[in-house]
Amino acid sequence: MAARLLVVFLVTATAASEHSSHVVVSVGTEAYGAAPYSYYPQSVYYPQHSYAHQPVYPHHPQPAYAHHEPAVPACAANTTKPWCLEDSEYPLYEIQHALQYNAHHVLDLYADVADLNTALSVERPKTLDEETYLCPSATAYVRPLRAINTEGKWRVIVNNVEVHYQTLTQTARVEECLTAGDACPLVPECYGSTCLQKSIYHRFLVYDPYDYYLPFSIETFALPSSCACLLSAYTLDH
């Protein structure tokens, strides 16, 4: 608990000293311990067969660059989060190779999601006085290389890939509770409060090595978006 209070203090102190417009703590992928992630669905919502659709165009020979991807990528071992920001096995060459044949279609898909990058779209209070944050959180702008989609599958996300002298990037703002599940620090104990991780859905252009006809598509991912303080029903009776 002492460590957490220290974190709260540091967050406040950092924000105050920078005269910044909002509280932003840049965190690396492993900056703090594994909070349990409750914000992505544990269950698979769709039948398996909707995913396994490889032989749609059996007359196209499978190109040599498609290789078997494990269900859980190696980079997952290096992070506690359902996404990877670093990946020594990122199939950059395969993506670039596949892009040569699909550039125009992929650029169309990319244009559809590029505007949705959340890097610049979040309004935050101008000063700390405008809003009291009840639960400590860390905010970062991330460019995931892989992530778990809303069907619970790891996907390769097209990021930092060059095509036609353009670099395709996909950025998402993530805000994570530092003490999810704990009581809100500033709320008296008798109120029965809990810090609750909330998430929103993002659409990303992904690379699917198994779809050899068009190995690019847009899929949906739930990422942490804010940290709320939830008061128990008992409190609301008062």
Ligand SMILES: *[C@@H]1O[C@H](CO)[C@@H](O)[C@H](O)[C@H]1NC(C)=O
């Ligand atoms: C995981 O981290 C180790 C140590 O930093 C690194 O050597 C390895 O390449 C990483 N694995 C992946 C898949 O990125």
